[in-house]
Amino acid sequence: MTLKPDWLRVKAPHWERVGNVKEILRDLSLNTVCEEASCPNIGECFNAGTATFLIMGPACTRACPYCDIDFEKKPQPLDSTEPTRLAEAVRRMWLNHVVITSVNRDDLPDGGASQFVHCINAVRSVSPHTTIEVLIPDLCGNWNALEIILEAAPEVLNHNTETISRLYWRVRPQGNYERTMELLQRSRQISPSTYTKSGIMVGLGETDAEIRQVMQDLRAVDCDILTIGQYLQPSQKHLQVAEFISREQFAAWKVFGEKLGFLQIISSPLTRSSYHAEQVRELITRHPR
Template sequence: MVVKPDWLKVKAPQFERVGKVKSTLRELKLNTVCEEASCPNIGECFQKGTATFLIMGPACTRACPYCDIDFEKKPQAPDPLEALHLAEAVQKMGLNHVVITSVNRDDLPDQGASQFVRCIEQVRKVSPDTTIELLIPDLCGDWNALETILNAQPDVLNHNTETIPRLYRRVRPQGDYARSLQLLQKTREIAPWIYTKSGLMVGWDETEAEVKAVLDDLREVDCDIVTIGQYLQPTEKHLGVKQFVTPETFENWRKYGEAIGFLQVVSSPLTRSSYHAEQVQELMAQYPRSKG
């Protein structure tokens, strides 16, 4: 049994608050990546009344060996009521900032782009002041699908590189590092007013220099925000942890990222893509952008 260091231990959640959020999600038949991907911050986020909604799931068309989302079930057709239910949840939970992500849907002609658009439109109808962050898959390099999503005007477009190029074949065999960078670059070209974001996990024997090289690549495509967190093995059948990176190393990466020009770097052992995502509102106020 792998013993986690003290800095990876989290407090037990207050189940009354967590239960209320879970009840809302079950009532509206919604999935969250918090639950499906076994996020270690689920207690903290649910206690605050926040969640990252997982649409078009929970079954995924890819089998990344680090991810706890189910790829053995057959993906179903997108639920036509999902966007309405998601918007209702945003309203009930009183969210100022919502994160919407999805499983990979390589089986759909538009990679699921139209479902993202429906969710944005419905949230804007019931809660126009809520800022919207999307965490999207690579869309198999379908830039028409990307443009469809961007035309719906999310405030933040997030796509994770996940790991360093050397480890892609092992960690993300159906992904492509260059394609992920290109997606972020295309986003900047199509909609330069939208804030771009990416993230990676560490703990698979990558070096500090290799992580810095990914940060350099992300700045080359003018990515605004980056998150770096410790990978934790969900089950015995998933990829194992090679190393527990110290908080001091995460802090070094944060300082490096800020030095090379990221507007925001969130780097710590428990950081995940959507952890404290609402803080992007402070960044948007400090560095405002307008269309055109």
């Protein structure tokens, strides 16, 4: 058994603030990936009044063995009121930056692209100052659906790579490494003004050289932002942690990524795809498009 290092422990959150955020979410019947995927940063983010909204869920059509989102439930028809309810949450929480993600909806012809667009437009209608990041699935390679999302002009288009190419068959069996790279590359080509972002997990058996290769592959498709975090096993039925990576190694990857030319790279054990996502507002100021 691989023991969890002391420095992976999370500080206890300020539960009054967390409770306020949860009250808004429950009142508006919204899901967050923070809760559904058992994110270790839920206390910190909820304390800061931020959340990553999970639309079209919580049931997923894929069964990735690292993820805690439920794939056994049957996906439900899209709810036309969801975009309005999400926008109201953004307004109540006074969010400067919002992250909108989704479960995989391979049962839908457009993979849920239209629902992303409805959510983007709804947020813009009530909070035009809020920058919007969408964290999307691979849409089964439906590039017309990708173009539909990008036409709504989110400031950030995020699609996670998750792991190295060699481990895709085990970690992301219904995904495809090359398709992920193509999605990010096409996003840059379709909408040059949109910042592209991706994230990877470590500690699943990859080597340092393989992580650096993923980083090079992402820069080759002009990905702007990268997050790197330690994989944590949600339950005994999920993939086991092969190794806990040292803080020094995370720091080394950050330095390497900066040399490669990433505009922003967040690399630490507890980093998740949406961790400190609000920093993109600073990036936009420093690197306007």
